Amino acid sequence: MSSNSNSAGSTCPVDHSSRASTCPVDNTSSTERPVCPVDHSTSLKAFLPPSSPQLDPHNQMPLIPEQTQSTTQSQQLSTSRTVSSIPRADRYEAGSSECPAHEDSSMWIYPSEQMFFNAMKRKSWNPHETDMKTVVPIHNAVNERCWKHILEWEQMHESECGGPKLLKFEGKAKELTPKARFRSWLGYQLPFDRHDWTVDRCGKPVRYIIDFYEGKRDGRNPLAPSFYLDVRPALTVEGAWDRVRRFVGA
Numbered sequence: 364m365s366s367n368s369n370s371a372g373s374t375c376p377v378d379h380s381s382r383a384s385t386c387p388v389d390n391t392s393s394t395e396r397p398v399c400p401v402d403h404s405t406s407l408k409a410f411l412p413p414s415s416p417q418l419d420p421h422n423q424m425p426l427i428p429e430q431t432q433s434t435t436q437s438q439q440l441s442t443s444r445t446v447s448s449i450p451r452a453d454r455y456e457a458g459s460s461e462c463p464a465h466e467d468s469s470m471w472i473y474p475s476e477q478m479f480f481n482a483m484k485r486k487s488w489n490p491h492e493t494d495m496k497t498v499v500p501i502h503n504a505v506n507e508r509c510w511k512h513i514l515e516w517e518q519m520h521e522s523e524c525g526g527p528k529l530l531k532f533e534g535k536a537k538e539l540t541p542k543a544r545f546r547s548w549l550g551y552q553l554p555f556d557r558h559d560w561t562v563d564r565c566g567k568p569v570r571y572i573i574d575f576y577e578g579k580r581d582g583r584n585p586l587a588p589s590f591y592l593d594v595r596p597a598l599t600v601e602g603a604w605d606r607v608r609r610f611v612g613a
Contacts, residue, residue, distance in 0.1 A: 430477050433484055438492045440476040445503055447471045449510045452528040452563035471529060473503045505575070505590055512594035513562060513571050519605055524565040532560045542593070543574050552576060559597070570597040 430442045449471045474482075476495035479502070483490035490498075510529070517527045535557045539547075547553050554574035561570045571594060578589030596602030 428475075428478055429481050430475060431481070432477065433481060435484070436480070436492060440480055440492055440495055442475045442477045444475045444478075445473045445499075447473060447503065447510075448507060450526070450528040452530040473506070474499070505592070508590075508592060509558070509560065509573050509594060512573075512592060513560065516571070516594070516596060516605060516609070517562070517564065519608060520564055522565050527562040527564050527569075530561045530563045530568055532558055534558055540572055540574060541598075554593070569601075570599075571595065572597055 428444075432439065447470055451469060451471050476499050479499050480490050480492065480495055513527070520527075536555075538557060539553070540557065543554050543557070554576050556575040558573045558575070559570055560573060561568050563569075574593040576591035576593065578591040580589055596605045
């Protein structure tokens, strides 16, 4: 079994997608499977400032955020970053980076409008500055919903060690899960993105798989993006047992 969600907003990711992009920005340069402009699957060189190639091994993002305004920008974008509700594992020791923690090192933090814009420019997405005010919040909201579903699974492992914390995440948009591939054989749409999130459960790393689909449109607001999230434990022995327990309601 899996945790599924439909979420409608008023205005991508992340793209965070029937194989059409849910991003409100122009992504016509991508002809097949549109993915999140913050592509966590390709070493994220799009975020790298030329003088800082060092990557954070926990999220494959640059250690130094790229907040410089593009020479082609027509207006200034915010460099402010929103602190998430997702706790960062204490074992995270790579320092401040593109997408992780606040100054107190306890919570992960999202990219700014400027960082999103720069990443999309490098990926030839033709972004528009005016879209960033909606793209970034949607990306953040999708990630918050992912964490909510993970917490629902983690309720089966409640403990006294402070609860699960996000250790690392990986984007694997080009790697279909067996479940997604099987669903496609039955005629269902393919996910437009995939993430693997690893949580720290009392010192034990536990991996979750997240497939991102386009959700059903709201008839009252058909232009609003909608997302369907298939969140479940990786298919390990323990993960398979958790899926069975969820299925039977144990």
